Amino acid sequence: MKHVRAAQMIGRNSEGDLVSRPLSPFMIGTAYRAQMSSMTSIAHRITGCALGVGTLLLTLWLVCAATAAQAFADIQGLLASWLGLLMLIGFTFALFYHFCNGIRHLAWDSGRGFELGAMHRNGWIVLAASVILTAGFWLVGFLVW
Amino acid sequence: MEDPNVPVRIMRSPLGRAQGLGAARHGVGHWWAQRVTAVALLPLSLYFVASVLILAGATQARMAGFMAKPWNTVLFLCLIAALFYHLSLGLQVVIEDYVSHEGKRRGGIMLVNGLIVLSALACAVSVLKLAF
Ligand code: HEM
16 A cells, blocks of 8 residues: 555444445445436546547448448448447437537536526436437437438 | 735745646646537537438448538548547546556556547548548
8 A cells, every 4th residue: 555545545344344445436325315416427427438439430430431332331230230229329329418418518617507406407408408319319310211 | 926906815926827827737728628629519519410310321332422522521520620639638637537646647648649549540531531
């Protein structure tokens, strides 16, 4: 153990055994109540990182298209499979959530919508809007496909 | 050193205040670039979503025809630039938050940025190859 901070993370449980103290994510549900502020915040981070993984798929898609007709047909087929569609539904939801909550972030940065009541309300709006946008996207998607 | 108009003692040198550098040792550039790319991504991601719908089930020939339209070439290149820049800035913050070991933190950021540059170039070259 190199740091004082690390030492402080060690405690004893009721049996007297040494254990590492739980960090906040493990306290959600037991000692820490999920709140609009923290949940939408961590969801923004998770969706941002998920979209980062999604850029690898975007890269693969474009590279296949630029490589050969058969390579592009293969990836289009893969994306149209059940697994592919499930993945794409996940990525579209992540994009729409991050998009809507991103607008919320930009509004906060300009000093708007930061009061507790408003923050709570616009959090629900972001959640509802992402679900509606995702559903709308796939409705149109299956219609034009 | 003390500003008579500010009722608190400011614990920073005038040079530090003028440069606006805090504990992170850099200014608001990173934060601001994240916002600028976010604003750019608002219309660009909607354009991307629309183009993906247009290209649903497309063959390579249709894809190439789409990318060959000058507006699509330009907008896709703008999207790629904004997207990967925003991602690089975002992942840097995430890594800085969770990786406390300095060497691993710096190495991790470099590794991620290397992957991002590779991906971004692969995307841009593919778009150009389809377009021309
Ligand atoms: C669609 C338009 C987008 C908007 C409006 C937007 C907005 C934002 C904003 C305002 C932040 C800063 C949040 C903060 O200060 O905590 C952010 C962070 C981030 N964004 Fe985006 N973004 C968009 C698209 C994307 C895309 C497409 C990706 C992935 C390729 C992405 C990845 C990230 C990541 C990784 C972070 C860092 C998360 C964090 O620090 O917790 N964003 N975004």
